[in-house]
Structure formats: C-alpha cells, structure tokens
Amino acid sequence: METKTIKAFGAEAAKAPLQEMTIQRRAVAAHDVEIEILFCGICHSDLHQVHDDFGGANFPMVPGHEMVGRVIAVGNHVKKFKVGDLAGVGCIVDSCRECEYCKGDLEMFCKEETTMSFNSPDRRSGGFTYGGYSESIVTDENYVLHIPESLDLAAAAPLLCAGITVYSPFKHWNVGPGKKVGVLGIGGLGHVGIKIAKALGAHVVVFTTSEKKFDDAKRLGADEAVLSTDANQMAKYHSSLDMILDTVSAKHDINVYLNLLRVDGTVVLVGLPPEQLQIGAFNVIKGRRSFSGSNIGGIAETQEMLEFCAEHNITADIELTKMQDINEAYERLEKGDVHYRFVIDMASLKS
Amino acid sequence: METKTIKAFGAEAAKAPLQEMTIQRRAVAAHDVEIEILFCGICHSDLHQVHDDFGGANFPMVPGHEMVGRVIAVGNHVKKFKVGDLAGVGCIVDSCRECEYCKGDLEMFCKEETTMSFNSPDRRSGGFTYGGYSESIVTDENYVLHIPESLDLAAAAPLLCAGITVYSPFKHWNVGPGKKVGVLGIGGLGHVGIKIAKALGAHVVVFTTSEKKFDDAKRLGADEAVLSTDANQMAKYHSSLDMILDTVSAKHDINVYLNLLRVDGTVVLVGLPPEQLQIGAFNVIKGRRSFSGSNIGGIAETQEMLEFCAEHNITADIELTKMQDINEAYERLEKGDVHYRFVIDMASLKS
Numbered sequence: 001m002e003t004k005t006i007k008a009f010g011a012e013a014a015k016a017p018l019q020e021m022t023i024q025r026r027a028v029a030a031h032d033v034e035i036e037i038l039f040c041g042i043c044h045s046d047l048h049q050v051h052d053d054f055g056g057a058n059f060p061m062v063p064g065h066e067m068v069g070r071v072i073a074v075g076n077h078v079k080k081f082k083v084g085d086l087a088g089v090g091c092i093v094d095s096c097r098e099c100e101y102c103k104g105d106l107e108m109f110c111k112e113e114t115t116m117s118f119n120s121p122d123r124r125s126g127g128f129t130y131g132g133y134s135e136s137i138v139t140d141e142n143y144v145l146h147i148p149e150s151l152d153l154a155a156a157a158p159l160l161c162a163g164i165t166v167y168s169p170f171k172h173w174n175v176g177p178g179k180k181v182g183v184l185g186i187g188g189l190g191h192v193g194i195k196i197a198k199a200l201g202a203h204v205v206v207f208t209t210s211e212k213k214f215d216d217a218k219r220l221g222a223d224e225a226v227l228s229t230d231a232n233q234m235a236k237y238h239s240s241l242d243m244i245l246d247t248v249s250a251k252h253d254i255n256v257y258l259n260l261l262r263v264d265g266t267v268v269l270v271g272l273p274p275e276q277l278q279i280g281a282f283n284v285i286k287g288r289r290s291f292s293g294s295n296i297g298g299i300a301e302t303q304e305m306l307e308f309c310a311e312h313n314i315t316a317d318i319e320l321t322k323m324q325d326i327n328e329a330y331e332r333l334e335k336g337d338v339h340y341r342f343v344i345d346m347a348s349l350k351s
Numbered sequence: 352m353e354t355k356t357i358k359a360f361g362a363e364a365a366k367a368p369l370q371e372m373t374i375q376r377r378a379v380a381a382h383d384v385e386i387e388i389l390f391c392g393i394c395h396s397d398l399h400q401v402h403d404d405f406g407g408a409n410f411p412m413v414p415g416h417e418m419v420g421r422v423i424a425v426g427n428h429v430k431k432f433k434v435g436d437l438a439g440v441g442c443i444v445d446s447c448r449e450c451e452y453c454k455g456d457l458e459m460f461c462k463e464e465t466t467m468s469f470n471s472p473d474r475r476s477g478g479f480t481y482g483g484y485s486e487s488i489v490t491d492e493n494y495v496l497h498i499p500e501s502l503d504l505a506a507a508a509p510l511l512c513a514g515i516t517v518y519s520p521f522k523h524w525n526v527g528p529g530k531k532v533g534v535l536g537i538g539g540l541g542h543v544g545i546k547i548a549k550a551l552g553a554h555v556v557v558f559t560t561s562e563k564k565f566d567d568a569k570r571l572g573a574d575e576a577v578l579s580t581d582a583n584q585m586a587k588y589h590s591s592l593d594m595i596l597d598t599v600s601a602k603h604d605i606n607v608y609l610n611l612l613r614v615d616g617t618v619v620l621v622g623l624p625p626e627q628l629q630i631g632a633f634n635v636i637k638g639r640r641s642f643s644g645s646n647i648g649g650i651a652e653t654q655e656m657l658e659f660c661a662e663h664n665i666t667a668d669i670e671l672t673k674m675q676d677i678n679e680a681y682e683r684l685e686k687g688d689v690h691y692r693f694v695i696d697m698a699s700l701k702s
Contacts, residue, residue, distance in 0.1 A: 101614060109614045109638055111590075172639070239462075255627075263452060263460045266641070269632055276606075278627035281620055284644030287460060288523070290617070291642045293635030 001125060002027035007349055008134035009323050010062035014052035017327045020349075023062055023130045025138045033081045033144045034073035035089065040132035041066030041158040041316070042342040044188060044249065045272070047330050049119050053274070058119055064132025065091040065117040066160040068147050069346070078141045086147040088306070089132065090160035091116055091296050093143050094123045105298040107143075133323065135349060145303055148310035155315035158188065158341040159306060161296065162316060166193035166245060167305040168297030169268045170200055173243045177201035182237075182244035182260060183222070186213050189247035189270055191340040192316055194220040196305075197245070199312040205237065207244075207257075216339075220317075234260070239287065241265055251275045254291060258283040266290040316341045322348035352476060353378035358700055359485035360674050361413035365403035368678045371700075374413060374481045376489045384432045384495045385424040386440065391483035392417030392509040392667070393693040395539060395600065396623070398681050400470050404625070409470055415483025416442045416468040417511040419498050420697070429492045437498040439657070440483065441511035442467055442647050444494050445474045456649040458494075484674065486700060496654055499661035506666030509539065509692040510657060512647065513667060517544035517596060518656040519648030520619045521551055524594045528552035533588075533595035533611060534573070537564050540598035540621055542691040543667055545571040547656075548596070550663040556588065558595075558608075567690075571668075585611070590638065592616060602626045605642060609634040617641040667692045673699035 003024035010021050028034045046063035048054060068088045071081050081087060094115035095107040102110050115123050118131030147156055166189055175181050181202040183193045190206075197204045198221035206217040207228040214225040226233050237260045244257050249271035257267050258279070265287065269277075279291055297305070309315065317340045321329045329342045354375035361372050379385045397414035399405060419439045422432050432438055445466035446453050452460040459465055466474050469482030498507055517540055526532050532553040534544045541557075548555045549572035557568040558579040568576040577584050588611045595608050600622040608618050609630070616638065620628075630642055648656070660666065668691045672680045680693045 106614060263457060269635055272632050272636070274632075276629035276631050278629055279642065280627050281623050281625075281644065284620055284642065285623070285646045286644070288643065288645050290644075291630065291635065292639065293632065293637070294639050295636045 006135040008062045008130060009326055009349065010060045010130070010133065011050045012060050014057055014059065015050070018050070018133070018330070021060060021062070023134060025136060026125045028073045028075050028138055030075040030077040031140050031142070032075045032138050033071055033078055033087060033141045034136055034138045035067065035069045035087050035144070036072045036136050037067045037132055037134060037346045038069040039154040039157045040064045040344045040346055041161065042329055042333060042344065043161050044333060047333060048272070050330075058128040061119055062130035062133050063118055064134070065089075066157045066162070067132035067137060068153050068157045068160070072136065074141075080141050081144060086149060086153070088145040088147045088157070088160050089117060089137055089139050089143065090145065090164065090302055092299065093117050093129060093139050105300040107298050108296050133326070133344065135346070143299055145299070145306060148306060150310050150313070152315050154320055154343050154345065155318050156306075156309070157343050158192065158316035158318065159309055160302065162189050162192045162341060163196070163309060164297040164302045164305050165189055165270050165294070166247075167196050167308070168301055169245060169270065169294035170197055171301070172294065173266055173268060175200050175202045175243055179203070179242045180205065180240060182207055182241045182257070183247070184228070184244055184257060185247040185271065186217055186220070186340070187247060187336065188316075188341045190245075191220055192314070193245050193247060194222050195314045196309070198222070199308070199314060205241065228256070243268060245270060247271045249273055254278070255280050255283045258289050258291065261287060261289045263287045264289070266292050269293045318343045320345050324348060357486040359413045359481060360677055360700065361411045361481070361484065362401045363411050365408055365410065366401070369401070369484070369681070372411060372413075374485060376487060377476045379424045379426050379489055381426040381428040382491050382493070383426045383489050384422055384429055384438060384492045385487055385489045386418065386420045386438045386495070387423045387487050388418045388483055388485060388697045389420040390418075390505040390508045391415045391695045391697055392512065393680055393684060393695065394512050395684060398684060399623070409479040412470055413481035413484050414469055415485070416440075417508045417513070418483035418488060419504050419508045419511070423487065425492075431492050432495060437500060437504070439496040439498045439508070439511050440468060440488055440490050440494065441496065441515065441653055443650065444468050444480060444490050456651040458649050459647050484677070484695065486697070494650055496650070496657060499657060501661050501664070503666050505671055505694045505696065506669050507657075507660070508694050509543065509667035509669065510660055511653065513539050513543045513692060514547070514660060515648040515653045515656050516540055516621050516645070517598075518547050518659070519652055520596060520621065520645035521548055522652065523645065524617055524619060526551050526553045526594060530554070530593045531556065531591060533558055533592045533608070534598070535579070535595055535608060536598040536622065537568055537571070537691070538598060538687065539667075539692045541596075542571055543665070544596050544598060545573050546665045547660070549573070550659070550665060556592065579607070594619060596621060598622045600624055605629070606631050606634045609640050609642065612638060612640045614638045615640070617643050620644045669694045671696050675699060
C-alpha cells in the first residue's frame with residue numbers, strides 16, 4: 001500500500017512522555033479525504049490511553065480525536081468535500097457500514113467494532129490507527145465532518161468529542177424546553193454540556209463540589225448552581241430533575257443524584273470512573289428511575305451537533321497550547337488545571 | 352369514627368411470630384366498598400416488613416396486599432361495584448388523587464405518599480393501615496379492582512402484587528412481539544414474569560442458578576433457559592436482549608446482565624437486594640444501556656393486567672395454606688421453599 005510519511009507526536013510505551021515521531025498515512029483512495037490538521041483538542045481519554053488505563057493499548061500511540069483543519073486532497077469519488085473546505089475528524093474513522101447500528105447512524109455501536117481515530121485496529125491499512133497529534137489524516141469521506149465557517153476553528157475542535165458526547169444524550173433523553181436538566185461536574189465535558197443544554201431550551205442546574213465555580217457555571221449558561229457537598233442545598237432538588245448528565249470521572253455517589261430525579265428520570269453517565277459505582281435498589285425502584293450511559297454519538301448526529309453549535313455560536317472554552325508542550329499539558333490536565341479544554345495549535349508541529 | 356371489629360393475623364413486634372388478633376375497620380362510607388377476603392397471597396415483602404428490614408415498621412402489623420374476595424357492602428355513591436361482585440385490593444389503598452402522578456395513573460409515585468395496604472399512615476382512619484390477613488377490608492372504590500370471574504380466585508390473588516410488578520415494566524419498556532426478554536430468577540415474581548412476557552408475544556430467555564429449574568422454566572413458557580453460573584452459556588447471549596426483568600432479591604452481579612443487552616437495552620430491577628449493587632461505567636456506556644427500577648403499577652394498569660391475565664388464562668402457581676400455618680409458611684418462604692407463591696385460604700381464619 002502506497003503511504004506518505006508525516007510528522008506526529010506520540011508515546012513509544014505506556015506512560016512514556018510524548019515525543020516527535022514519524023508515521024505513515026495511506027495514500028488518498030477514491031473515497032478518501034486528506035485533511036491538514038490545524039487544531040487538535042486534548043481529551044482526558046487521550047491521557048487514559050497513553051497510560052494504558054483501560055488495558056490493551058498499542059504503541060507507538062499517536063493520540064488525538066478532536067481534529068479540525070482544511071481539506072488538501074480528495075479521492076476521485078469524493079462527493080461531500082472539495083480541496084479548501086474546512087473539515088473535522090472526531091472519534092470514529094471507520095466501521096463495518098453493514099450492521100443494523102451502522103445503518104441506523106449509531107456507528108459507535110458497530111457490531112464489528114468501530115474503528116476509532118487512534119489505538120484501534122485499522123480496517124484499511126492494517127496495524128493500528130494514529131490520531132490527530134499529527135500533520136494530516138486520510139479518512140473516508142463518510143466519517144469526515146463539515147466544520148461551519150462561522151465557528152472559531154480552534155475552539156470548535158473539542159466539539160468533535162466533548163460536544164457530541166453531551167449533545168447525543170441530551171437529544172436521546174429529550175432535553176428541551178420545559179425540562180429541568182442537571183449537569184454534574186464542570187470540566188471539559190460539563191462546560192460544553194451547560195452551553196448545549198441551555199441552547200436546547202432546558203432549565204439547567206449545575207452541581208459542583210466547589211462554590212468557586214458558581215460564577216463560571218452561570219456565565220456558561222446555568223440557571224442555578226448547587227454545592228453538591230451541602231445536603232441542605234441538595235435536598236431542595238429532590239425529585240425535581242428530568243435528566244442529569246454525569247460527567248464525573250472520579251468515584252462518586254450516584255444514589256444522591258438518582259434521588260434528585262423525577263419519576264422516569266435518568267442519570268446518564270458520560271464520565272469514566274475507574275471504580276464500580278454503587279446503586280441502592282430503592283433509589284431506582286422509587287420513581288422508576290434509571291442509571292444509563294452514553295458513548296459519543298454517530299457521524300450524522302455529530303454533523304447535526306456542529307450545525308446546532310454554529311446556530312447558537314457554541315464552542316468550547318479553550319487554552320491553546322503547542323505540540324511541544326504536550327507533556328506539561330497532560331500534567332495539568334491530570335490535576336484538572338485547565339479551563340476547560342486544551343487545544344493544540346498544530347502549526348507548532350511544523351516549527 | 353364508627354368502626355367494626357374483625358379478626359386478623361398480625362405481629363405484635365418486629366420478628367415476632369404472627370398470631371390471631373382483632374383490628375378495627377372503618378364503617379363503609381359513601382365511596383367505600385367492603386370486601387370479604389377469601390384469599391390473600393403471601394409476598395416476600397410481607398416478611399421483610401414484619402422483620403422491619405427496611406426500618407420504620409409500625410406494630411401491631413397485619414400484613415397482606417394480595418387480597419381477593421366478594422363485595423359484601425357498598426357505600427351510597429359507589430358506582431363501580433355491587434354486593435356479590437368479585438373484587439380485589441392490591442398494594443395501594445389510597446393516595447392524594449391531586450398530584451400529577453395520581454392524575455396520570457401512577458398512584459404508586461404519589462407526591463403526597465401513597466397509602467399502602469398495610470404499615471402505612473392511614474389517610475382516613477388515622478393510625479396505620481392493616482392488610483389482608485384479615486376477615487374483610489373497607490376501601491375506596493377507586494382503589495378496588497374487578498377480578499375476572501374466569502380466573503381461579505386463589506391463584507389470581509398474587510396477580511395483585513406479583514402480577515402488576517412484572518406487567519408494568521414489560522409494558523413500560525415495550526415488551527412484545529419481536530422483542531427478546533430475559534427473566535432473571537424463577538420465584539414469586541419471575542414465574543409470573545415468564546408467563547406474562549410470553550403472553551405479550553416476546554421471546555423469553557430465563558436465567559437461573561439451578562439447572563433443575565430448566566424444565567419448569569419451559570413449562571411456564573420460556574423459550575430458552577440459561578444457567579447463569581456457566582460463562583460459556585452466558586456468552587452466547589451477549590448483546591442480544593432488549594430488556595431483562597431482574598427479580599432477584601439477593602446480592603448479584605448486574606454487570607453480567609448489562610452485557611447481555613442490545614443497544615438501548617435495560618435491566619429492570621423489581622427485586623429488593625439489601626446491599627448496594629455495583630455497576631462498571633463501561634457496562635452502561637457501551638451500548639447506551641440502562642439499569643432501572645420499577646415499583647408495582649397504578650390502579651388502572653392493575654385492572655388492565657387482570658383483564659390481560661383473564662384473556663390469556665394466567666394466574667400464579669400457588670400453594671394454598673391456612674392462616675394458622677402462616678409462621679411455617681414464612682419460614683419456608685425465607686428458604687425459597689415454595690412453588691411459587693403461598694396463598695392463604697382465609698376461610699381458615701373463621702374456624
């Protein structure tokens with residue numbers, strides 16, 4: 001297979017610092033789009049995978065699944081993109097396209113395993129996929145997103161993972177006018193969740209362990225902010241919320257939040273706490289409540305989310321960093337020291 | 352308030368053996384129906400409450416919330432019942448009637464607290480309600496059920512709790528033709544669950560820890576029976592079920608069952624395990640799966656269930672016992688030694 005050598009940043013082994021390396025990208029085939037990556041967001045799951053926290057990691061690993069840039073080449077049969085278009089690639093770069101879930105726009109649940117943007121068996125080139133901490137990517141046009149020109153390009157990058165991760169459950173659980181929605185945690189996911197829930201027309205209540213975040217919660221669009229460690233404040237919200245988006249990746253008590261739900265309400269987990277979560281039987285039986293999870297979203301819904309964000313002028317709050325400063329960014333991310341998402345200015349990779 | 356003294360069986364204190372006692376029933380008011388109780392089912396939760404397992408129990412306690420019998424008196428304004436009708440009273444005897452849930456036929460989620468058939472503050476008479484281990488009951492007609500004449504009366508009694516507890520989640524989660532439903536546990540709830548799921552048109556897979564129950568599962572209507580302790584058998588059902596009804600009241604691993612669900616599938620708990628249940632984040636995030644609970648059902652849905660059971664000739668598999676043998680029945684119930692529900696022949700209370 002014809003390939004092209006490009007520069008990238010990656011880890012040679014689990015927990016190794018990231019460093020410059022070269023990787024191969026496949027030549028542009030008939031249905032492929034080649035994108036020069038201009039910005040790439042840093043997701044907490046990049047860090048988890050470099051650390052092999054979930055097991056089964058493949059090295060060298062080039063992370064990155066929030067890529068935006070410009071189309072620099074297209075294959076003969078490409079219909080949706082032309083050279084010069086803004087384009088993005090998120091978490092998914094391929095899937096079987098034949099199963100009921102792929103056909104139903106739920107490629108993240110592909111029965112033959114979704115090909116993720118990095119650290120995933122590559123259906124096309126063999127080996128494993130390399131992500132967005134790199135100069136360019138070659139992706140089948142069906143897995144490439146149009147990025148609306150009106151959005152700030154750097155700040156739009158995190159929408160490709162953080163944005164769809166919160167938008168998809170809001171849509172699935174019918175968040176909109178007349179609904180009261182809780183957002184648990186104000187971080188990379190939570191801060192975009194507040195903006196999107198508000199834009200969808202819901203009444204948004206933010207739960208945080210830090211009173212210092214109240215002002216920011218309201219600036220982001222929250223109608224109310226609640227100190228989750230204060231039982232008196234929490235009691236006021238008993239049985240009042242239709243849905244709670246739980247973005248917390250640390251151990252936490254789900255029962256407290258189940259009890260804030262109305263009848264038929266749902267706590268939807270999008271964070272990835274490493275320990276098992278504990279649930280008392282009565283907390284779901286009373287009120288026919290649910291504890292559910294949600295995993296990014298399909299390609300069509302990601303495009304819909306980008307257009308929704310353009311319409312409401314929603315992007316992430318970001319801190320721009322250089323490719324060479326990635327290890328420092330990871331250290332700060334691990335401490336939660338970022339408001340609220342790092343994005344790499346990929347021009348730095350050229351220098 | 353005018354009252355009538357009747358015979359009953361109850362416990363004077365937590366964990367005390369049940370013994371004969373007398374209780375007061377209110378006089379029949381304008382909207383009340385008085386029912387001579389002919390049969391009363393024994394539910395595991397009777398035992399839990401007599402043991403004060405959930406805390407806050409009130410004594411003396413007369414358990415019983417699966418009552419069937421004949422109407423012996425009606426108030427002046429009663430429209431739905433006449434003397435001589437078959438009638439039943441289940442778990443709910445009153446509620447506020449004004450809140451959104453009462454108005455929406457979800458009296459079990461009444462915002463002002465549902466009045467349960469026993470051990471519940473009595474809205475009408477003060478004190479606490481007394482249940483069906485008694486000669487008769489006086490209940491507002493809006494909380495009384497018509498029992499179809501075609502059903503075996505003794506075997507129909509458990510439908511008033513066990514039946515509605517499984518029917519309601521099946522309806523809520525759209526169990527029917529083309530759906531694959533798991534039933535976890537074959538006991539008082541599970542055995543009725545198998546019958547009702549099958550009658551609703553679903554493909555029914557039963558999970559049990561005992562291969563000895565396979566024949567019985569199939570006799571009850573299961574299409575397949577699976578030994579839940581055999582990982583090889585379990586693996587065949589990965590991602591295949593739309594909904595799993597979990598009737599287990601002991602500690603058990605929910606994660607195993609979450610992984611048997613298709614995308615958007617739900618494990619619905621109707622058992623009451625005393626310990627917290629553990630759930631791993633990935634097991635709900637993958638496949639957008641849910642862990643939910645369900646709590647009996649409203650009055651209108653209970654009537655619908657009874658008519659559905661009459662149409663499909665469904666009753667519980669019961670062992671008839673005498674009121675005087677209640678303590679022995681409780682001991683056997685605690686050991687799971689009943690196929691599958693005890694029902695008290697209330698004629699024994701007269702002797």
